[in-house]
Amino acid sequence: MSTVKSHRGSVLIAFEGADASGKTTQARRAVEYIKKKGREVVFVREPGGTRVGEKIRQILLDPDLKEMGVRTELFLYMAARAQLAEEVLRGVEGEEKVIVTDRYLLSSVVYQGMAGEIGTAIVSEMGQLAVFGIQPDLTIVLDIDQAEVEKRLKGKKDRMEQKDAEFHDRVRRGYAEAARSAGPDTRLIPAGGEVEETEALIRKEIDRVLG
Ligand code: TYD
Numbered sequence: 001m002s003t004v005k006s007h008r009g010s011v012l013i014a015f016e017g018a019d020a021s022g023k024t025t026q027a028r029r030a031v032e033y034i035k036k037k038g039r040e041v042v043f044v045r046e047p048g049g050t051r052v053g054e055k056i057r058q059i060l061l062d063p064d065l066k067e068m069g070v071r072t073e074l075f076l077y078m079a080a081r082a083q084l085a086e087e088v089l090r091g092v093e094g095e096e097k098v099i100v101t102d103r104y105l106l107s108s109v110v111y112q113g114m115a116g117e118i119g120t121a122i123v124s125e126m127g128q129l130a131v132f133g134i135q136p137d138l139t140i141v142l143d144i145d146q147a148e149v150e151k152r153l154k155g156k157k158d159r160m161e162q163k164d165a166e167f168h169d170r171v172r173r174g175y176a177e178a179a180r181s182a183g184p185d186t187r188l189i190p191a192g193g194e195v196e197e198t199e200a201l202i203r204k205e206i207d208r209v210l211g
Contacts, residue, residue, distance in 0.1 A: 010097045011209060012089070012134065014104035017142030018172045019161050020152035021191050022198065026142065027102045029199050030206060034098050037210060042092065045102035047080035050087045056080040061158040068159070070116040074123065077108050082130040089134050098210065104136055106178060106186075111160070114174035115167055138209045140202055141179040142191035146172055 013034075015027040024045075031043045047057040056076050059065065081104075092099060105127040113123035146169050153161055153168070179188035187205050191198045 010092045010095050010099060011138075012099045012101070012104075012136045013206070013209065014101050014106065014136040014139045015142070016103060016106045016110075016139055017175060017191065018144060018149055018168060020149050021142040021144045022195065023140075023142050023191075024102055025195060026140070026191070026198060026202055027100055029195075030140075030202055031100050033199075033203055033206060034100065034210065039098045039210065040096070042088065042097055042099045043102075044084060044088055044099065046084065046104060046107060047077055049084040049101070050080075052083040053080035056083075061160060063157065063159050063162060065159060066162075070112055070118060073116070074108060074112040074118060074126070077112065078126055078130045081105065081108075081127070085131040085134060090132060093134075101136075104139070105131060106139060106141070106175075110171055110174040110178055114178070115170035120178075135185075137185060138205055139179075139182070139186040140205060141175050141186060141188045142198070143176055143179075143188050144172065144191045148192050 013030065015023045015030070017023040027043070027045075031041050034041050046053070047060055048054045056079055060068075060073065060076050060080075084101075089099065105124070108127060109120050109123050112118050113120040146165070149168055149172060150165060176188060179186050189198060189201045189205070
């Protein structure tokens with residue numbers, strides 16, 4: 001985990017994907033797998049992962065705050081992320097830990113930059129400032145089709161999940177596009193099947209990065 005690519009020190013693994021892609025379940029399973037490999041794991045989520053970040057999360061996901069604009073959203077996500085980078089990521093840089101994060105900068109690039117139409121270049125640049133340039137060593141992007149997303153998103157929804165189906169479709173397509181144009185550290189994994197099937201594909205990627 002470094003601004004310069006290197007596999008010395010801590011390793012950062014990010015889980016990404018549309019709402020209801022199963023990323024939280026897979027991130028948790030990955031944490032257990034990495035622990036079994038004998039590595040020390042720190043598990044965080046975005047927005048959140050720090051006291052400040054968890055408070056920002058409450059604002060971001062409050063279903064009452066329907067008037068929130070996409071720019072406000074962007075700054076709040078970035079603020080929570082900056083705190084996470086400052087408190088958690090920078091603190092472990094020289095250690096031998098594995099940090100698993102449920103979402104990272106790519107979420108803002110896709111949700112606010114692509115689906116929210118702010119633009120990917122400026123969001124990426126803001127993100128670099130927020131995270132002190134710290135790049136993940138591996139980003140797992142879970143890919144799922146729109147029909148499955150809609151099926152899984154029935155019921156109680158947070159502020160982001162309440163956005164319309166078209167928005168969620170832009171997110172889903174945005175992730176696929178971003179993953180295809182990213183480098184080899186970003187892997188698009190099909191996630192429409194059984195949990196164990198997806199998990200097996202993810203484990204291969206983890207093995208590649210951790211040995
Ligand atoms: P998520 O981890 O999906 O929450 P949960 O699985 O607990 O419901 O993330 C919360 C929402 O925030 C999700 O809809 C995606 C959105 N989000 C962004 O729009 N931009 C971001 O930068 C991040 C980190 C999340």
